[in-house]
Amino acid sequence: MFELDMRSRKPIYEQLVEKLKELIINEVLKPDEQLPSVRTLAQQLTINPNTIQKAYRELEIQSFIYSIKGKGSFVNPQTQKKDNLKIAAVKHELEKLVLEAFYLGVSVEELLKFIEEIDVSKRGGDKID
Amino acid sequence: MFELDMRSRKPIYEQLVEKLKELIINEVLKPDEQLPSVRTLAQQLTINPNTIQKAYRELEIQSFIYSIKGKGSFVNPQTQKKDNLKIAAVKHELEKLVLEAFYLGVSVEELLKFIEEIDVSKRGGDKID
DNA sequence: CAAACTGTATTAAGAATAATAGTACACTTA
DNA sequence: TAAGTGTACTATTATTCTTAATACAGTTTG
Numbered sequence: 001m002f003e004l005d006m007r008s009r010k011p012i013y014e015q016l017v018e019k020l021k022e023l024i025i026n027e028v029l030k031p032d033e034q035l036p037s038v039r040t041l042a043q044q045l046t047i048n049p050n051t052i053q054k055a056y057r058e059l060e061i062q063s064f065i066y067s068i069k070g071k072g073s074f075v076n077p078q079t080q081k082k083d084n085l086k087i088a089a090v091k092h093e094l095e096k097l098v099l100e101a102f103y104l105g106v107s108v109e110e111l112l113k114f115i116e117e118i119d120v121s122k123r124g125g126d127k128i129d
Numbered sequence: 130m131f132e133l134d135m136r137s138r139k140p141i142y143e144q145l146v147e148k149l150k151e152l153i154i155n156e157v158l159k160p161d162e163q164l165p166s167v168r169t170l171a172q173q174l175t176i177n178p179n180t181i182q183k184a185y186r187e188l189e190i191q192s193f194i195y196s197i198k199g200k201g202s203f204v205n206p207q208t209q210k211k212d213n214l215k216i217a218a219v220k221h222e223l224e225k226l227v228l229e230a231f232y233l234g235v236s237v238e239e240l241l242k243f244i245e246e247i248d249v250s251k252r253g254g255d256k257i258d
Numbered sequence: 259c260a261a262a263c264t265g266t267a268t269t270a271a272g273a274a275t276a277a278t279a280g281t282a283c284a285c286t287t288a
Numbered sequence: 289t290a291a292g293t294g295t296a297c298t299a300t301t302a303t304t305c306t307t308a309a310t311a312c313a314g315t316t317t318g
Contacts, residue, residue, distance in 0.1 A: 012306085200285080
């Protein structure tokens with residue numbers, strides 16, 4: 001279900017958050033569908049349950065999921081589906097531009113920073129890094 | 130001269146590398162211009178000289194600068210100037226597309242990952258993260 | 259009801275990395 | 289010669305992520 005990079009600088013709980021976000025937004029995980037329990041997923045991924053719970057807590061804060069004690073964690077149905085075809089088209093255009101930027105000598109790092117700055121300027125302060 | 134984010138997950142030596150790269154590529158630092166000494170810059174930024182040296186070493190490995198014992202560290206003139214106008218135009222187009230992607234519900238994280246994957250697929254394995 | 263499952267919380271310890279501190283050596287320049 | 293340069297090395301501190309081991313409250317199921 002997941003591929004985690006244990007050697008990344010990015011914490012695995014944060015990788016989990018991102019992966020699950022994608023699965024939810026793209027409706028691989030359906031609205032109100034139950035997520036694996038913290039202990040089950042921990043066993044599957046052979047990582048500590050606390051790490052899973054940290055990810056779930058973060059996802060709940062960002063209202064991607066909701067959790068009910070004794071029952072489980074579920075996909076928040078408010079998260080509306082994206083227009084995937086449109087997104088694919090945009091990504092295709094994006095890739096062309098990015099490659100052009102690379103060709104012009106713009107570094108990956110500079111590009112990433114640029115993207116992040118677009119983000120924060122339009123949506124308010126986000127996570128550090 | 131620099132703005133460092135001491136609270137970022139990104140190490141400050143790595144932030145230094147990126148900032149200096151930009152200054153060099155954009156020729157804010159001219160070819161063969163001498164960089165501040167490790168001790169001077171450390172004092173200015175109130176960080177440890179070892180951290181500066183780590184950044185300089187990395188920049189030398191990536192051949193953005195060259196260092197001569199007893200003399201100093203200098204900008205490698207091989208680093209050619211970029212076409213800044215062209216880059217600005219590309220960035221402008223890029224910003225529009227990125228905002229469109231945001232509007233479609235693509236997360237910043239997903240976008241950053243997408244950019245990074247373009248990079249690695251076209252230029253071989255880079256740094257983790 | 260009882261057992262087994264859920265989420266949640268807490269404390270402690272381990273591991274890894276970044277950053278600092280301090281010192282030293284070789285080289286260049288004024 | 290003195291001061292400034294890059295470079296190297298060890299040790300220590302600090303931070304963060306992860307694990308470990310419990311514990312408690314609620315739900316579900318036999």
